Amino acid sequence: MxxxxxxxxxxxxxxxxxxxxxxxxxxxPLAWLCxxxxxxxxxxxxxxxxFSWSGLIPSxxxxxxxxxxxxxxxxxxxxxxxxxxxxxxxxxxxxxxxAGFAFAAFDFRGKTLLFVLVVASxxxxxxxxxxxxxxxxxxxxxxxxxxxxxxPEIANGMIIFLFRQFFASIPKDYYEAARIxxxxxxxxxxxxxxxxxxPTVATASLMLFLAQWDSFFWPVxxxxxxxxxxxxVAIARNINFEQTNWGGLFxxxxxxxxxxxxxxxxxxxxxxxxxVAGGIK
Amino acid sequence: MNYSRWTPFLFLAPALAGLAxxxxxxxxxxxxxxxxxxxxxxALEFAGLENYRWLLTDPAFWxxxxxxxxFNLIINPLQxxxxxxxxxxxxxxxxxxxxxxxxxxxPMAVSTGxxxxxxxxxxxxxxxxLNGILEWAGIGAQPFYxxxxxxxxxxxxxxxxxGAGYWMLFLLAGLxxxxxxxxxxxxxxxxxxxxxxxxxxxxxMRRPMAFVLVADxxxxxxxxxxxxxxxxxxxxxxxxxxxxxxxxSAFTFSDIGRALAISSFLLAIxxxxxxxxxxxxxxxxxxx
Numbered sequence: 001m002x003x004x005x006x007x008x009x010x011x012x013x014x015x016x017x018x019x020x021x022x023x024x025x026x027x028x029p030l031a032w033l034c035x036x037x038x039x040x041x042x043x044x045x046x047x048x049x050x051f052s053w054s055g056l057i058p059s060x061x062x063x064x065x066x067x068x069x070x071x072x073x074x075x076x077x078x079x080x081x082x083x084x085x086x087x088x089x090x091x092x093x094x095x096x097x098x099a100g101f102a103f104a105a106f107d108f109r110g111k112t113l114l115f116v117l118v119v120a121s122x123x124x125x126x127x128x129x130x131x132x133x134x135x136x137x138x139x140x141x142x143x144x145x146x147x148x149x150x151x152p153e154i155a156n157g158m159i160i161f162l163f164r165q166f167f168a169s170i171p172k173d174y175y176e177a178a179r180i181x182x183x184x185x186x187x188x189x190x191x192x193x194x195x196x197x198x199p200t201v202a203t204a205s206l207m208l209f210l211a212q213w214d215s216f217f218w219p220v221x222x223x224x225x226x227x228x229x230x231x232x233v234a235i236a237r238n239i240n241f242e243q244t245n246w247g248g249l250f251x252x253x254x255x256x257x258x259x260x261x262x263x264x265x266x267x268x269x270x271x272x273x274x275x276v277a278g279g280i281k
Numbered sequence: 282m283n284y285s286r287w288t289p290f291l292f293l294a295p296a297l298a299g300l301a302x303x304x305x306x307x308x309x310x311x312x313x314x315x316x317x318x319x320x321x322x323x324a325l326e327f328a329g330l331e332n333y334r335w336l337l338t339d340p341a342f343w344x345x346x347x348x349x350x351x352f353n354l355i356i357n358p359l360q361x362x363x364x365x366x367x368x369x370x371x372x373x374x375x376x377x378x379x380x381x382x383x384x385x386x387x388p389m390a391v392s393t394g395x396x397x398x399x400x401x402x403x404x405x406x407x408x409x410x411l412n413g414i415l416e417w418a419g420i421g422a423q424p425f426y427x428x429x430x431x432x433x434x435x436x437x438x439x440x441x442x443x444g445a446g447y448w449m450l451f452l453l454a455g456l457x458x459x460x461x462x463x464x465x466x467x468x469x470x471x472x473x474x475x476x477x478x479x480x481x482x483x484x485x486m487r488r489p490m491a492f493v494l495v496a497d498x499x500x501x502x503x504x505x506x507x508x509x510x511x512x513x514x515x516x517x518x519x520x521x522x523x524x525x526x527x528x529x530s531a532f533t534f535s536d537i538g539r540a541l542a543i544s545s546f547l548l549a550i551x552x553x554x555x556x557x558x559x560x561x562x563x564x565x566x567x568x569x
Contacts, residue, residue, distance in 0.1 A: 015375075016375075018370060026385055026446065029403050030388075030391070030399070033403075045408035045409075047407065047408060048406070048416055048422050051410070051417050098295065099297065102289045102292035108289040114297065117300070120559075121304045123499070124304070125503050128544070128547055128548055129308060129544070129548075131311070131531055132307035132308070133310075135537060151303070152303035153303075154299050155296045155298070185292075210390075214394070214395075216393065216506045217506060217509075221528070232394040232395065235394075236510050239401055239402075240510070253399065257390075261387070261390040
């Protein structure tokens with residue numbers, strides 16, 4: 001007997017047909033960018049008037065556009081992005097895990113209010129405060145510096161929330177036993193709680209990394225100087241100039257997308273689970 | 282358990298200090314700064330309600346507000362509807378579904394800035410492949426972001442390309458939370474698939490859908506990067522949303538007071554949205 005909940009063959013065909021069309025629309029621009037970045041400079045674009053489908057497939061695959069990147073501002077921008085992202089991940093993990101631990105392990109006055117403020121801080125999109133924050137950073141004398149890009153992004157309500165959820169799932173007896181054995185709270189946090197939380201550490205690292213790797217509005221405002229331009233800013237700048245180096249633009253854009261996508265695909269399950277849990281639970 | 286009164290605050294201090302200075306202080310700065318003006322020497326001085334008086338009599342601000350509202354009235358229901366369609370299509374297990382699921386969420390790993398760059402290339406009027414395809418199909422090349430009538434639609438399309446898969450994930454979680462027994466009971470009572478969808482699925486999805494709508498609105502009220510990269514607010518001011526208007530006040534016209542007044546206005550709208558979100562996130566049982 002067939003499963004009564006199973007759809008009819010016609011419905012299944014309709015479903016897969018529709019999904020294929022939608023998935024094609026989503027993936028085609030990315031696939032085109034990737035292929036074009038691997039084709040010889042002269043084949044990247046074809047004039048609209050003599051378009052042909054076969055022209056979308058490069059005659060040969062080459063890395064020449066990627067090699068040419070070394071002579072552009074891309075290595076500098078990639079270095080800036082890497083410095084900013086790594087510093088944010090390292091500092092952000094320590095600072096936010098500590099706060100998450102405090103919310104999970106201790107009872108103290110004002111805990112509920114403080115936690116509501118933490119949650120509110122990540123429900124407010126960062127873009128909303130970019131301009132007043134710029135006024136502050138300018139008063140600090142931080143415009144065009146690494147600290148302008150790193151320091152404001154370290155404390156992160158979403159990451160605090162994730163760590164709190166995890167640490168709250170560890171029975172308090174665990175900490176209690178360690179206390180009786182004479183361990184300090186610093187030791188309990190570093191040697192007991194943090195090692196147990198490695199899945200959260202992995203997700204949080206990825207989220208902090210992507211937040212920096214992908215950020216655009218704040219770097220444009222706070223550090224637009226070429227010496228401090230991160231990848232997103234450098235690429236956007238290149239497309240706004242009268243463009244001749246198409247190969248460089250395609251390969252740098254594709255590289256920036258791929259470097260952001262690989263960590264996402266690797267940790268997709270963990271990432272999506274915590275994201276949705278944060279939003280709906 | 283034994284710990285001193287100060288232990289919790291030692292653990293909290295760095296993070297709370299960071300949030301206080303870099304998330305909450307800017308709100309105060311926006312509010313306070315919106316009552317000040319920049320003198321010719323570059324110093325800030327108190328200007329009372331001057332910035333707001335200017336703003337409310339400035340047609341550019343009203344245009345920008347109108348554009349932002351229209352943008353949101355279209356894009357948020359559109360993204361919700363598409364995300365819901367995708368979630369319904371992906372929800373039932375099936376052969377190869379995970380491939381579609383991965384492809385559909387892929388754009389969420391592409392930053393907003395890079396998706397704008399990507400589509401600037403795809404839609405290029407002379408060399409872009411989409412216009413080539415449209416010519417080939419006999420429809421003819423379109424100006425897209427270069428024409429006032431099409432620019433807003435183009436931006437909505439790009440943002441939806443990036444956003445639909447992301448919001449689908451939240452709705453999928455909502456679909457998974459509907460107990461299978463509820464659907465089976467409806468089956469036994471002889472409900473058709475359409476009736477099951479309309480009378481069981483849809484009412485039970487109200488909360489996740491409301492959450493997506495509200496959270497999406499919060500993000501789209503602050504839409505910026507694609508405007509900056511693709512249109513610069515044009516053509517003819519057609520895409521000058523509020524966030525871009527605020528940016529331009531600060532960096533093109535050096536009018537920090539106006540920029541902060543618009544920021545304060547946006548923050549007030551966001552405050553309302555966040556309160557709504559908090560109410561949606563509380564479970565129905567503890568809502569009185």
